[in-house]
Amino acid sequence: MKTVYTDNNATTKVADEVIEEMLPYFGELYGNPSSMHTFGGQVDAKIVEARQRVADLINADPEEIIFTSCGTESDNSAIYAAIKAYPEKKHIITSNVEHPAINNLYKQLQGQQGYEVTFVPVDEKGRLDLDLLYKSMSGNTAIISLMWANNETGVVFPIEEIARKANEKGILFHTDAVQAAGKVDIDVKKINVGMLSMSGHKIHAPKGIGVLYVKKGFKFSPFLVGGHQEKGRRGGTENTVSIIGLGKACQLAKETLPVMNTIVRELRDYLQNELLEKIPGSSVNGDLEQRLPNTVSIGFDAVEGESILLLLDKEDICASSGSACTSGSLEPSHVLMAMKVPFKSAHGSIRFSLSHYNTKQEMDHIIATLVPAIEKLRAMSPFWKDGKMI
Amino acid sequence: MWDYTDKVKEHFLNPRNGGELEGANAVGETGSLNCGDALKLYLKINENERIIDATFITFGCASAVASSSALTEIIKGMTLDEASKVTNDDISDYLGGLPKAKMHCSVMGQGALKKAIADYRGIQILEKPGELICECFEVTDLEIIEAVKANGLETTDDVTNYLKAGGGCGQCLDRIEAVIESVKAKG
Numbered sequence: 102m103k104t105v106y107t108d109n110n111a112t113t114k115v116a117d118e119v120i121e122e123m124l125p126y127f128g129e130l131y132g133n134p135s136s137m138h139t140f141g142g143q144v145d146a147k148i149v150e151a152r153q154r155v156a157d158l159i160n161a162d163p164e165e166i167i168f169t170s171c172g173t174e175s176d177n178s179a180i181y182a183a184i185k186a187y188p189e190k191k192h193i194i195t196s197n198v199e200h201p202a203i204n205n206l207y208k209q210l211q212g213q214q215g216y217e218v219t220f221v222p223v224d225e226k227g228r229l230d231l232d233l234l235y236k237s238m239s240g241n242t243a244i245i246s247l248m249w250a251n252n253e254t255g256v257v258f259p260i261e262e263i264a265r266k267a268n269e270k271g272i273l274f275h276t277d278a279v280q281a282a283g284k285v286d287i288d289v290k291k292i293n294v295g296m297l298s299m300s301g302h303k304i305h306a307p308k309g310i311g312v313l314y315v316k317k318g319f320k321f322s323p324f325l326v327g328g329h330q331e332k333g334r335r336g337g338t339e340n341t342v343s344i345i346g347l348g349k350a351c352q353l354a355k356e357t358l359p360v361m362n363t364i365v366r367e368l369r370d371y372l373q374n375e376l377l378e379k380i381p382g383s384s385v386n387g388d389l390e391q392r393l394p395n396t397v398s399i400g401f402d403a404v405e406g407e408s409i410l411l412l413l414d415k416e417d418i419c420a421s422s423g424s425a426c427t428s429g430s431l432e433p434s435h436v437l438m439a440m441k442v443p444f445k446s447a448h449g450s451i452r453f454s455l456s457h458y459n460t461k462q463e464m465d466h467i468i469a470t471l472v473p474a475i476e477k478l479r480a481m482s483p484f485w486k487d488g489k490m491i
Numbered sequence: 492m493w494d495y496t497d498k499v500k501e502h503f504l505n506p507r508n509g510g511e512l513e514g515a516n517a518v519g520e521t522g523s524l525n526c527g528d529a530l531k532l533y534l535k536i537n538e539n540e541r542i543i544d545a546t547f548i549t550f551g552c553a554s555a556v557a558s559s560s561a562l563t564e565i566i567k568g569m570t571l572d573e574a575s576k577v578t579n580d581d582i583s584d585y586l587g588g589l590p591k592a593k594m595h596c597s598v599m600g601q602g603a604l605k606k607a608i609a610d611y612r613g614i615q616i617l618e619k620p621g622e623l624i625c626e627c628f629e630v631t632d633l634e635i636i637e638a639v640k641a642n643g644l645e646t647t648d649d650v651t652n653y654l655k656a657g658g659g660c661g662q663c664l665d666r667i668e669a670v671i672e673s674v675k676a677k678g
Contacts, residue, residue, distance in 0.1 A: 405527065407552035411493065411503065424527070424552075432627070432659050433527070444525045481509040481556070483531045483548045484524055 105463045108419040109303075110252050110280055110396060110454035115346070116305040122349040123307075126342045134339055135330065144341050151348025155312055158351040159278075159297065160288040167313045167321075167331050168344050172279040172300030173202035175313040176246070178324035178335070179275040179296040180206055182315075183244035184216075185322040187273070190243035194219045196229055196258075197439045203246050203277060204435070217241075226388040227256035227440050235266055244273045249281035249297075253423055253436040253452055254387030255396025257285065261292045268293050273319070279303055283354035284361050284393045295319055301343060305456075306350035310343035360457045366394035369455050372464045373397045379472050382490055386423075386442055386450055395455040398423065400437075400446025401475050403484040409451055412474035418467055423450040445490060495553060496587035502557035507564050512546040519607030521599050526628055526655065528555045528596065532562070532603040536611055540571045547603075554586075554593040561585040562600040575608055577601065578641070579653075594652045598638070624666050627659025632670050639674045647671070 106114065132141035134148050152163040169175045180203070184193070195207050197220040210216040219237040222230050229247070238245070245267050250257045260276055267274035275296040278287060283304040289297065294316070301310035315321050315334070327336015377383055382402035401409065406424025413420055423434035424447070432438065433447040442450070453467070479485040493500075512533035522529035528551030535544040545563040549556050561582050566574045579597035583589045589597055609615070621633030638644060638653045647667045651658040657667050 403524075403550065405551050405555070407493075408503070408556065411500075411553045415504065444527075448524070448527050481506065481548050482550045483520075483529055484550055 103417070105416075105418045105459075105466055107453040107455055107459060107463070107467065108421050109456040110255075110452065111421055112302045112308065113305045113456055114458060115302075115307050116350060116353055118353060119306055119346045119349045123342045123346040126345055134341060135328075147345050147348075148339060148341060151344050154348040154352045155299075158282065158287070158355050159299075159314060160290050161314050162317065164332070165289075165314055165317055167315060167334050168339065168347075169311040169313055169335060170309055170340070171311040172200075172277070172298050172303075173311075174324065175298035175300070175311045176200070176202040176275075176277055177206055178313050179298060179315075180210075180244060180246060181324050182296070182319075182321050183273050183275065184210070184214075186320050187243040190241050191215065192217045192219070192239060192241040193243055194221065194234065194237055194245040194247075196221045196223060196247055198223050198227065198251055198253075198436045199246070199248055200252060200277060200279070203248070207246075216243075221247075223256075223439055225441050227251060227254045227386070227436070228388055228391065229258050229263075231259070231263075234263065238267065238270050238272055240270075242270075242272045244275055244295075246275040246277065249276045249278040249287075250285065250393050250396075251387070251436060252280045253434060254398045254440075255280070255393035255454070256387040257281070257391045257393060259391075260294070264293045280393065280396075283351075283358065284395055286358060289314060289316070301347040301350060304350050304354045306347040307343050310340055310347050312347070357457050362394050365455050365457055365459070368459055368461060368464055369395055369397055369453070371461065372453060372455075372467060373399065375464070375468045376471060379468065380475050381488060382446075382485075383475075384446060386437060386440065386446075396452065398450055398452045400442060401449040401451070402445050402490045403482045404449040404475060404478040406449050406451060408478050409449065409471070409474060412477070413451075413467070413470060416466070416470040418470060420467075421452050421454075423452065424448045445484070493553065494590045495557075498585075498587045499554055499557040499589065502560040502586065503553040506556055506560040508544075508546045508560065508567075509548065510546050511548060512544060515544075515546075517607045517611035519603040519605065519610055521602040521606065522551070524550065527551065528599060530555065530559050530599050530603045532559070532600075532607045534566075534607050534611065536571065542566050542569050542571070542574060551596065551599075552593070554589055554596040555599065557586055558582050558589070558596040558600045559603075562604060566604065571608055571611065574604060577604060580642070591652050595655050598653050624670065625654075625656035625659070625663045628655040630654050630656035635667060635670045636674055639671055644671065 132144045134145035156163045211218045221234045273295045277298045279300040282299045297314040299312040302308040323334050325336045386398040406422030423437045437447045515533035517534040519532045530549045533546045547559040549559040579601040582597040582600045621631035657664045
């Protein structure tokens with residue numbers, strides 16, 4: 102069997118249509134879109150088209166779209182632009198389950214620039230403490246930055262409601278929608294966010310291309326200072342090939358959104374329910390309802406995540422784990438710890454994240470591999486005996 | 492991606508001597524569920540103090556399972572005196588080496604063996620003697636001193652790789668550094 106790829110929250114396959122769209126611009130159409138000649142101008146025309154396609158995915162205007170190099174650059178650009186726009190405000194808000202692109206930047210601002218930071222906690226299902234969030238909003242708050250959906254659990258925050266509250270209080274609101282784009286319907290005309298980050302490689306475009314949506318009227322300062330590109334909001338010659346690819350990917354994402362919420366969701370639910378039924382001592386991390394349609398994180402008691410991944414890998418199945426041994430540190434992921442997932446299952450948590458390229462046959466292959474893999478590991482675990490945790 | 496030798500992978504996929512051991516007359520346990528890895532070693536020792544059988548049950552990553560498997564293979568047939576000289580390096584060498592960050596898996600094997608031998612001889616090992624340095628992984632200054640001396644550790648990263656100490660919240664890193672310095676100062 103060929104590789105079963107269920108790690109789409111890490112990165113995605115570049116769509117064939119995207120590659121086809123990009124190819125000429127790797128080769129003969131290498132012009133600089135800023136050039137005056139027709140040769141460069143035809144590339145510029147293609148970027149105009151790409152910008153429109155990206156804008157269409159989130160119902161923005163094309164001039165509200167800034168191309169960046171990745172989701173992290175988008176996040177950093179947004180936060181720095183906010184604190185530059187409101188230098189007198191020294192309080193910033195986020196959650197304690199954010200991506201490092203926000204989490205570590207906030208910690209740096211806290212440590213080096215004296216910002217007061219509110220890290221809003223989540224409950225055991227990964228849901229935000231909204232009372233605390235709303236209470237912490239003040240006239241001194243420069244920006245609120247919250248992820249639309251969590252990369253590890255897929256839990257979706259109530260962004261529409263939060264945006265409304267932030268607007269009532271006149272506070273700038275940024276959302277990291279890297280995991281949400283292409284999986285949930287995003288309409289920036291309906292949901293009033295100030296800035297929004299996206300990343301190409303999570304939606305079947307290549308790596309190295311990101312987007313920052315900046316609402317019209319906000320006085321944006323560039324993160325990368327340079328030439329006139331992106332209307333002076335992001336210096337540096339455009340990554341023309343990837344921008345063109347991202348445009349195509351956004352067009353495709355808009356078309357496949359209904360598939361995500363029907364076929365992909367059904368596949369995810371099938372995988373989840375079969376695993377829960379066939380493997381005792383297993384539980385889903387995160388809220389079952391407010392969750393991305395493609396993601397499931399399951400904790401398996403008394404076994405360790407890296408070992409599970411290696412047994413899956415042997416059968417050409419790609420997934421990821423929130424366990425200590427795979428997180429690069431010695432403790433389980435900060436997301437699972439923030440949710441107070443007990444150690445007995447946190448160390449054995451596996452995330453499957455699907456795409457519309459996955460099939461039911463692949464889900465069956467995962468189930469057929471994982472059930473005996475867990476049994477094998479439990480047979481030699483000191484914490485599992487006679488079908489239960491000891 | 493896993494930077495494991497073929498031997499580590501092979502011992503993980505086909506562990507030797509896995510499971511409990513009926514008739515074992517010595518047991519050694521290290522690690523805990525919270526720490527992310529744990530090993531229970533069973534020995535059957537004859538009247539000549541020779542290890543005639545050894546098995547394990549292990550919770551942990553691939554290198555923890557492989558280290559446990561290697562340990563049982565190494566010590567089977569040894570006398571207790573011979574076995575007591577087995578070090579974490581022997582386990583790592585047997586497997587063709589372990590990634591730096593996984594050295595603590597072999598240290599866990601050595602620890603379990605030490606405890607099993609003490610168990611057989613009826614010696615009480617004082618639980619965690621010394622002053623607690625790393626609260627996340629419950630590591631004391633004496634354990635750090637021993638590991639630094641035995642393995643020539645030089646940095647806090649080394650200590651984390653061998654003992655996990657300092658790999659959690661990181662608040663004890665300064666104290667670990669001070670322990671390393673004190674060992675160096677004493678030469």
